[in-house]
Amino acid sequence: MNWIKKVLVTGANGLLGQSLIYYLTKDAYFKVHGLSQGKSRISYNIENFTYHNIDITDTEKLEKRVLKIHPDIIIHTAAITQADECEQCQQKCYQVNVTATQHLVKIAEQIKAHFIFLSTDFVFDGKNGPYQEKDTLNPISYYGKTKQLAEQIVQSSDTLWTIVRTVLVYGHHPGMRRNNILTWIVRSLKNQQTIQVVQDQYRTPTFVDDLARAIIQLAHQQKTGIYHISGAEMCSIYEFAQIIADVWGLPKFYIQSTTSKKLNQPAQRPPKTGFIILKAQLEINYKPHTLKEGLNILKQRIKEIL
Ligand SMILES: NC(=O)c1ccc[n+]([C@@H]2O[C@H](COP(=O)([O-])OP(=O)(O)OC[C@H]3O[C@@H](n4cnc5c(N)ncnc54)[C@H](OP(=O)(O)O)[C@@H]3O)[C@@H](O)[C@H]2O)c1
Numbered sequence: 001m002n003w004i005k006k007v008l009v010t011g012a013n014g015l016l017g018q019s020l021i022y023y024l025t026k027d028a029y030f031k032v033h034g035l036s037q038g039k040s041r042i043s044y045n046i047e048n049f050t051y052h053n054i055d056i057t058d059t060e061k062l063e064k065r066v067l068k069i070h071p072d073i074i075i076h077t078a079a080i081t082q083a084d085e086c087e088q089c090q091q092k093c094y095q096v097n098v099t100a101t102q103h104l105v106k107i108a109e110q111i112k113a114h115f116i117f118l119s120t121d122f123v124f125d126g127k128n129g130p131y132q133e134k135d136t137l138n139p140i141s142y143y144g145k146t147k148q149l150a151e152q153i154v155q156s157s158d159t160l161w162t163i164v165r166t167v168l169v170y171g172h173h174p175g176m177r178r179n180n181i182l183t184w185i186v187r188s189l190k191n192q193q194t195i196q197v198v199q200d201q202y203r204t205p206t207f208v209d210d211l212a213r214a215i216i217q218l219a220h221q222q223k224t225g226i227y228h229i230s231g232a233e234m235c236s237i238y239e240f241a242q243i244i245a246d247v248w249g250l251p252k253f254y255i256q257s258t259t260s261k262k263l264n265q266p267a268q269r270p271p272k273t274g275f276i277i278l279k280a281q282l283e284i285n286y287k288p289h290t291l292k293e294g295l296n297i298l299k300q301r302i303k304e305i306l
Helices: 015-024 058-068 081-086 090-111 143-154 181-190 208-220 237-248 276-284 291-302
Strands: 005-010 030-036 049-053 073-074 114-120 161-168 195-197 225-228 255-258
Touching: 005 015, 005 058, 005 255, 015 030, 015 208, 058 090, 073 090, 073 208, 081 090, 081 143, 090 114, 114 143, 114 208, 143 161, 161 208, 181 195, 181 237, 195 237, 208 276, 208 291, 225 276, 237 255, 237 291
Parallel strands: 005 030, 005 073, 030 049, 073 114, 114 161, 161 225, 195 255
Antiparallel strands: none
């Protein structure tokens, strides 16, 4: 018999956090808690869910609350996720991405929770993508370095752990605070704004629903170790913008191709990442949607909003 498991999702207000909450609360196997900064911006009308408003760098408050919840599984998605912000505010980025993760890992050890940590393709230098789980890490941005450090903490922990690395996630929730690649492109093209999109960075973009469902599968099966979860198609970010414009029927005229050098962003980006997802396909029967399928699903879902 399967007992109901208590699961805590950090970063519940975020792009992935909201999808996780949506799918977890539909699964009778889980009793769901979500935690994020500020008030809940979770846009779904859901039952079987408790929200906690906590800054994960507030060590004492975090520990007290998590021990009280006593989750069987912690899915840790909260992070400073903007590479440029991390480059420019390194101390804050370290506190959230490394120190708070270390603290949560200790709590997970104490209560013997399965700790599932979200990491990134930015732990690689982008010289030899697409990457497998066993490939050598060599981050070239501060954001990537903090995620590598957090991965090391997770791997040396004394509890069940899983590291899920992912790539350029796209999706939408009504309560989302910041743009992702999809919402940025659709909003800009709808407003007839010219955008500069890099043609020399290659990724395997990830539909947020595929990612959330894969993580839930890993939790169900108590899979441990490192998993690469992304889409299966490699394209440049410029090509991805063109596909988005095609699906939305928006003019490509406003998409201008540029290079990383010309864009000169504060954080360096790895040129070609993308993942080999064979391990997830074999072990959890992971079958991501194609880019066109994922985008078409989102277009139907969000046509009134964007
Ligand atoms: N999105 C991608 O393309 C991508 C690619 C690779 C890896 N990842 C990884 O996947 C995970 C989820 O990404 P995402 O796109 O869902 O990120 P996101 O939309 O930026 O959400 C991150 C969440 O973390 C919360 N958070 C940040 N600082 C916090 C703090 N001090 N205390 C409590 N909560 C805090 C934010 O809360 P507020 O909204 O309330 O500030 C936000 O809800 C991250 O670990 C990221 O590194 C993402």
